[in-house]
Amino acid sequence: MKKTALVICPGRGTYNKPELGSISANLGASSPKIKEDLQSVLSQIDAERAQSGLATVSELDQAKLFKTSLHQKPEHAAALIYAAGYLDYLSIDRERYDIAAITGNSMGWYTAMACGGAWSVATSTRLVTSMALLTAGGAGxxxxxxxxxxxxxxxxxxxxxxxxxxxxxxxxxxxxxxxxxxxxxxxxxxxxxxxxxxxxxxxxxxxxxxxxxAAFHTRLMAAAAAQAQETWPVAAFQPPQTPLIDGRGQQWLSPETDRTALQRYTLGHQVTETFDFTKAVQVAVKEYAPDHIILLGPGSGLGGAVAQSLIAINWQGLRSKADFSERQTQADVPYVLSMGLAEQRALVTAGRN
Incomplete structure (x- = not known):
């Protein structure tokens, strides 16, 4: 019997030295039935990057050494995080999990938009790089x-x-x-x-x-938000195919989504106002009561913040770190599944080699 799942996308700062090579490694370990599709998407992402005169995700991920000066450059880190997360999303076994909703933390909203089908691969690839450059160049x-x-x-x-x-x-x-x-x-x-x-x-x-x-999600990003809205028109946005929950806890549902409102939120409010990841998680579990929460890679840093968000509302009796740890180990399949952890990834992805 299929289980329902809430998918959560990580924000910036989650592609670090331990994640070097993780994209190619995960692709190589994928089952034959999805590997070709994943490679096709990665090739599209790489082609968009190359066309913009930037190092491809594959080149960055397969570098022999992790270099902060290279991999942590905003335009590179953003692409690596987005690509890793999006490919993880496509790797989820849909015969085991029905995706009920998607959310993300900070820059993870852009990955969520891609996963939910609100942007094409070409648009999301170019937009995450564009926004990384615009906001990283800000003050504060x-x-x-x-x-x-x-x-x-x-x-x-x-x-x-x-x-x-x-x-x-x-x-x-x-x-x-x-x-x-x-x-x-x-x-x-x-x-x-x-x-x-x-x-x-x-x-x-x-x-x-x-x-x-920089001073992300504050009024100091106003200039970046204004330029982003001029650069990326409403035409680049589509109603999401899966419900999205934004940094206010508001839901975006298809086909009701107002594309103009989605563009203004994503490139306006979301850039200059507080991103309430805690509320997004809490609204998501209350609205959809998922059987599991799946955390996309790269890395596995989201787990603590997600658990803390659940403990704050005593979700399903969770009142402490000890409660959460017990909940994770008492069932064959943990409640929260991090695709950045090999043993939990195996419980999420479509048939492994």
């Missing part, structure tokens, strides 16, 4: 701070500390992403530096500045 900085305790339960004291800094730097420091048990804050470099200095050290590594990140 971004850092992350935990707002949960060691058991992933909301921590009132840490939440209050974050609110204090937002109030102290009003208009200069903003809530960028609600990311499960973490607050991602962004703003001017001066405000971020002052807030990071004022916040007490948490879990031995926070507050943590996110290298190479």
């Amino acid at each position: 900085a971004q850092f992350i701070y935990p707002v949960v305790d060691s058991e992933w339960r909301p921590d009132a004291q840490r939440i209050a500390l974050v609110e204090e800094q937002l109030a102290a730097h009003q208009g200069q420091l903003m809530r960028s992403i609600n990311y499960g048990g973490y607050a991602v804050l962004a703003g001017t470099e001066e405000a971020c530096a002052a807030a990071m200095k004022a916040l007490p050290v948490a879990d031995e590594r926070f507050p943590l500045l996110l290298p190479g990140h």
